[in-house]
Amino acid sequence: MTPSSDGLAAVEFQTNWLQVLQTDFMQHAFLGGTMVALAAGLMGWFVITRQNAFAAHALAHIGFPGATGAILVGAPVTLGLAVFCVGGGLLIGLFGSRGADREVATGTVLAAATGLGVLFASLAAANASATTSVLFGNLLAISSGQLWVFGGFTALVVLTLAVLARPLVFASVDPAVAEARGVPVRALGIAFVVLLALTITMAVQVVGTLLLFALVVTPAAAALRLTARPAAVAGLAVVFAVLSVWIGLLLSAMVDLPPSFFVVAVATLIWVASLAATRERTRTWPTPAPADQPLVPARTS
Amino acid sequence: MTITSVDRTTARPRTDDALVLDGVRAVRGGRTIWSDGSLRVPTGAIVGVIGPNGAGKTTLFQLVLGLLPAAEGRIEVLGGSPRRGDRRIGYVPQNYRSAVSDAVRARDLVTLGLAGTRFGVRRISAADRARVDEALARVGATGYAEQRMSRLSGGQQQRVAIAQAIVDDAELLLLDEPLANLDLRHQHEVVELLGALREERPVTIMVVAHDLNPLLPVLTDAVYLLDGHPHHDRIDEVVQEDLLTHLYGTPIRVVRTPQGDLFTRGG
Numbered sequence: 001m002t003p004s005s006d007g008l009a010a011v012e013f014q015t016n017w018l019q020v021l022q023t024d025f026m027q028h029a030f031l032g033g034t035m036v037a038l039a040a041g042l043m044g045w046f047v048i049t050r051q052n053a054f055a056a057h058a059l060a061h062i063g064f065p066g067a068t069g070a071i072l073v074g075a076p077v078t079l080g081l082a083v084f085c086v087g088g089g090l091l092i093g094l095f096g097s098r099g100a101d102r103e104v105a106t107g108t109v110l111a112a113a114t115g116l117g118v119l120f121a122s123l124a125a126a127n128a129s130a131t132t133s134v135l136f137g138n139l140l141a142i143s144s145g146q147l148w149v150f151g152g153f154t155a156l157v158v159l160t161l162a163v164l165a166r167p168l169v170f171a172s173v174d175p176a177v178a179e180a181r182g183v184p185v186r187a188l189g190i191a192f193v194v195l196l197a198l199t200i201t202m203a204v205q206v207v208g209t210l211l212l213f214a215l216v217v218t219p220a221a222a223a224l225r226l227t228a229r230p231a232a233v234a235g236l237a238v239v240f241a242v243l244s245v246w247i248g249l250l251l252s253a254m255v256d257l258p259p260s261f262f263v264v265a266v267a268t269l270i271w272v273a274s275l276a277a278t279r280e281r282t283r284t285w286p287t288p289a290p291a292d293q294p295l296v297p298a299r300t301s
Numbered sequence: 302m303t304i305t306s307v308d309r310t311t312a313r314p315r316t317d318d319a320l321v322l323d324g325v326r327a328v329r330g331g332r333t334i335w336s337d338g339s340l341r342v343p344t345g346a347i348v349g350v351i352g353p354n355g356a357g358k359t360t361l362f363q364l365v366l367g368l369l370p371a372a373e374g375r376i377e378v379l380g381g382s383p384r385r386g387d388r389r390i391g392y393v394p395q396n397y398r399s400a401v402s403d404a405v406r407a408r409d410l411v412t413l414g415l416a417g418t419r420f421g422v423r424r425i426s427a428a429d430r431a432r433v434d435e436a437l438a439r440v441g442a443t444g445y446a447e448q449r450m451s452r453l454s455g456g457q458q459q460r461v462a463i464a465q466a467i468v469d470d471a472e473l474l475l476l477d478e479p480l481a482n483l484d485l486r487h488q489h490e491v492v493e494l495l496g497a498l499r500e501e502r503p504v505t506i507m508v509v510a511h512d513l514n515p516l517l518p519v520l521t522d523a524v525y526l527l528d529g530h531p532h533h534d535r536i537d538e539v540v541q542e543d544l545l546t547h548l549y550g551t552p553i554r555v556v557r558t559p560q561g562d563l564f565t566r567g568g
Contacts, residue, residue, distance in 0.1 A: 049404045162422050170417030173405050176394040177465070180366045182386015183418055228406045228449045 011255050020253040025140050029259065032142040033245035035154040036202040037215065041238035042161055043199045044220025045230075046192060049172045053217050054103065055092055055193075058110040059200045060212040062088030064117035067134040067204070072124040077134070078149050081204055085197035088113065093193045137208030137260040139249065146205070153198045160195055164188060169230065206245070207260050214264040215241055222267075222274035240270050318377070319344045319473050319505035320365060322531065325374035327360050334360045335526055338374065340533035342507070347499055347519050349536065350509045352526030353549055358509045359395060361524070361531060362475050365507075366392060379472055386418065391466030395477040395509070397458070403451040407461040410450060411436055414465035436468035437461075440494060456487030463494065467504075474498075474506045480515055488515040495519055513540070514564045540565060 020026055047056050063081040070080025092106050121131040133141065142150075161168070170178040171185040179185045203215050223236035248263030318341045325338035334357035342348055350358045363369040364376055367383035376383050378390070391414075405413075411433045416425055437446045440460040445453055450461065459479055466474055476495075480488045495506055496519035507524070510516050523539040525532055527548050539545075540563055545553040555565050 045404065163420055165422070166413070166417055166419050169405075169409075170413045174410065174413060174417075176397075177392055177414075178417060180368060180385065180390070180392045180394075181388075181414075181418055224404055228404060228409075230405075230409060233404070 011257065014254055014256050017250075017253045020256075021250070025142075026249065026253060028142045028144065028147055029139045029249055030246065032147055032150050032202075033139055033206055033249060033259075033263075034242055035150045036199075036206045037219075037241035037245045038238055039154045039157040039199045040203050040216045041219050041223075041241035042158065042234055043196055044217055044237050044241075045224065045233055046168065046172055047196065047217055048220055048224060049169075050192070052196070053213070055089075055106050056196060056200065056216050057213055058092065058106045058113075059085050059089055059197055060204055060209045061110045061117075062113040063200060063204050064134060064209050065113050065120050068117050068120035068124060068131055071130045071134075072120050076145075077130075078146060078201060078205065081201040082198065084113070085201050086194055089193035089197040090190065093190055133208070134204065135208050135210050136258070137204065137206050137211060137263075139206050139245075139259045139263070140252075142205065150202050153202055157195050157199055160191065164191060168192060207263055211260055211264045214267040215244065218267045218271045219244065222271040225271075225274040225278045240267065244270065317344050318342060319346070319379060320507075321375075321377040323375040323377075325364070325376055326372045327357055327364055327369070328372035329360055329369065333372070333529075335529050335531055336373070338531040340524065340531060342505065342522065342524065342533060344505050345499070345503055346505055346522040347495060348505070348507045348522045348524055348533075349513055349516050349520045349539075350507055350524045350526075351511075351513060351539075351548065354511070356526035356529075357531075358526060359477055361526075362392070362477060362507070362509065365473075365475060366390060388469050389472040391463075391469065391471030391474045393459075393462040393466050393474075393476045393479055395481070397462045397477075403449055405450055406447055407442055407450055407453065407457075407464075408433060408437065408446040410461055411446075411465045411468050414468040432468055436464040439467065439498075440464040454487070456483050456490060459483065459487070459491055460494070463491070467498065470502075472504055474504055476506065477509045478511065479508060480510060480512070485515075492516055492519055513545075514566075517563050517565075537563075 014020060047053055063085045066080035066082070066084025067077045068080075069075075069084075070077050088109060091109060092102070121128075124131070167178070167183045168188050168191075170181070171183050171188045175185050199216065200212060203212050207215050219240035220233070220237040222240055223233045226236060227233055244263050244267040247266045248259045248261075251262040251266075252259035320340075320342040322338040322340050326336040327334045327338070338361075350361060352358055360369065364371055365378050365383055367378075367385040367387065378384075378387070412425060412429070414436075415429050415432060434443070434446075437443050440463050442457065442460050442464055445457060450458060453461065463474075463476070463479070466476070479491055483491065492515050495508065495516075498504060499506060499519070508516060508520075513520075513523075517536070517540070520536045523534060523536050525534075525539055525544075525548055527544075540555050542553060542555050545555065545565055551567060553565050553567060555563065557563055
């Protein structure tokens with residue numbers, strides 16, 4: 001890829017893209033990206049239902065100083081990200097669940113963390129490109145060591161979600177009743193934040209801090225537009241997330257540009273398509289509301 | 302009808318009471334909400350829980366649900382100490398409608414009332430599904446069971462909430478303002494449903510309400526929070542002009558229509 005005269009990178013079709021797909025870094029990217037998409041797709045429904053989208057976004061930013069700090073001291077980026085995301089998540093969780101308080105607390109922690117990230121990044125000035133890959137993701141730089149970590153995280157997220165599924169759904173959609181029914185709402189909330197932090201730790205390395213929303217929230221949002229059946233939403237969200245990563249990587253191999261853009265673009269297109277598809281349906285929807293059935297059987301006396 | 306009247310003054314055996322308070326003081330956030338709560342709610346009653354805003358009606362429910370411990374005194378719910386997660390209690394919280402998200406269908410919500418506390422990956426059994434169908438049918442919600450909660454009207458959402466509360470065969474139903482924000486027709490339907498439920502099964506129903514009128518046709522008893530203390534009495538002892546006027550701090554008249562229906566009105 002040679003810079004053209006006006007400073008734009010030349011975008012051209014790579015005739016050897018099939019070979020590119022067979023390289024180690026592409027194989028790693030596909031494998032790692034798929035695992036992240038699986039975890040992110042499953043978590044998305046809960047993020048939306050628990051109205052945690054902003055917290056998810058903030059957690060990614062909280063991971064930023066973790067990553068740049070790790071670069072600064074020469075520790076693995078994944079470790080730095082994980083420590084900061086989990087820590088930040090617990091911190092946000094401690095601020096309680098009262099809407100407005102939580103928004104302010106989350107936003108403040110987010111800003112403070114981003115500031116710290118900038119500080120670490122400038123202290124580690126020699127590694128500016130590493131900072132860029134934290135912000136925008138670098139799916140093509142996933143090592144086999146990272147793959148093992150991703151595998152462990154994904155297994156943990158999927159298995160834990162499977163075990164917690166029903167009480168977590170209950171606590172997410174109907175917290176007051178769930179608590180009265182004996183569901184450990186608060187403990188589940190903390191468990192959820194940890195799972196979210198692990199998912200974000202992975203996702204940041206795929207699409208970066210700034211684009212994370214597209215992988216953790218957007219696929220589930222699109223799925224939710226199309227259906228409300230819980231199993232179908234989970235399945236569709238995973239399919240959408242995986243498709244975004246796969247198609248994104250494929251396009252990236254074809255034109256030799258970073259995959260983050262394509263991953264996010266595909267996710268966004270799927271979401272827009274889901275909006276369009278359901279708008280069609282709402283137009284035909286106003287069928288008369290199904291008539292209420294009589295509540296009380298007719299008195300026989 | 303062979304039994305036309307029941308002597309309500311006879312002392313009932315303890316097991317006959319769905320709820321017993323004995324010298325209970327309710328404290329929330331370091332503040333005493335009410336005190337000296339001593340009362341018995343008989344099994345099978347439909348009880349209006351009334352009192353001005355902030356008197357502690359919802360707090361009473363929290364004590365019964367075991368979400369808040371009594372600062373003083375003894376509480377007995379269905380023959381035992383209040384216990385969070387008691388499956389014999391069905392609960393519909395206040396502002397239920399605004400809390401319900403776009404993400405679930407009516408059927409899912411009712412299913413959670415049955416299986417929402419189960420950890421693990423077991424599938425919902427056919428028997429459980431049948432119970433969910435039955436509860437949905439009982440409240441007349443079969444027609445919109447597959448709809449998202451957010452697409453339903455307020456009255457429909459309230460019915461689904463009640464279906465969730467009864468799906469596990471609750472012996473005690475706690476409904477916090479189930480008629481709030483419902484139009485008259487839907488209020489009437491919910492009230493009728495409560496009366497019918499009571500006729501079908503030995504359930505005790507406690508309803509927090511700021512307006513007694515729509516509930517009067519089915520209420521048998523009332524718990525009223527007066528001057529910082531909860532009291533229990535039969536409904537006709539409570540629907541008295543001086544008591545209600547004192548309770549709400551504004552003049553209230555009690556009117557009996559020629560058909561024998563009671564209602565109250567301001568002024």
